[in-house]
Amino acid sequence: MEKIVILTGAGISAESGLGTFRDEGGLWAQHRIEDVATPEGFARNPALVHQFYNARRVQAAKAQPNAAHQALARLQKDWPGEVIIVTQNVDSLHEAGGAKHVIYMHGTLAGALCGNCGHCWTSPLEMEVDEPCPVCQQPLVRPDVVWFREMPYFMDEVHDHLAGAALFASIGTSGQVYPAAGFVQQARAVGARTVELNLEPSAGASMFDETHLGSASTVVPRWVDQLLAQGSTQ
Incomplete structure (x- = not known):
């Protein structure tokens, strides 16, 4: 049966109380992206970055999956x-909502990463600047999240899935951040039908065969109902 590949962005979790970095108000509005979500920002002020991600962990721990x-x-x-x-x-809201085998291309708030040896482990709710790596003991611990100008995880796996997709859906994404913004083009290149579900049209809206606009908790369940009723992407 036909394979469906779904890309989700911050818009799907917004109704669970986790704002996007383009929202007015909230955690992201209090900081420049360059200061809290780049390797250079972490090198300049690791304490600020840890403070920011500690707050995001607390926020995410309180969030519940939505419809x-x-x-x-x-x-x-x-x-x-x-x-x-x-x-x-x-965040982990997909799995909290019952999804399996989610591909986290930007890492997770639940992960910690050693900048010295590359060891990964489960992060505590709060991380500190001088916290040592449990393997090499070096105090170069950072959140295991992919920052701007870093390469996302699992890209070969994602490209393989896109190559076999019959339907590609993009949900709650701005279409401005690559390489994810280019997934729709990859899907179109192999003949997949493409669908966008978003609060408003993304930067790449013209690339999609079909568009559903509205809040994620409304348009996604309705789209899923339609798909399951049809039993096919055709």
Whole structure:
């Protein structure tokens, strides 16, 4: 049966209380992206970056999956083919909503990474600048998230899935951050049908065959219902 590949961005978690970096108000509005989400920012002021991500962890721990997360989990469960969820988000709301085998291309808030030896482990709720790596003991611990100008994780796996997709859906993304913004072009190149579900048209809206505008908790469950009723992407 046909494979569905779904890309999700910050818009799918916004209704769970996790704002995007383009929102007015909230954590992102209090900082420049260059200061808290780049390797250079971390090198300049690691204490500020840890403070920012500690706050994001606390916020994410309180968040609950919404109807959009739950609908995608239902699609994974009930679709007769394979449903791959690739997310730019670093929260765990897809899995909390029942999804399986989520591909976290930007890492997760739940992870810690050693900048010296590359060891990864589960992060505490609060990380500190001088916290040592449990393997090499060097105090070069950072959040295991992909910052701007860093290479996302699992890209070969994502490209392989896109190459076999019959349907590609982009949910809650701005279409401005590459390489994810180019996934729709990859999907079109192999003949996949492309669908955008978003609060407003993305930067790449013209590349999609079909568009559903509205809040994720409304448009995603409705789209999933339609897909499951049809039983096919055609």
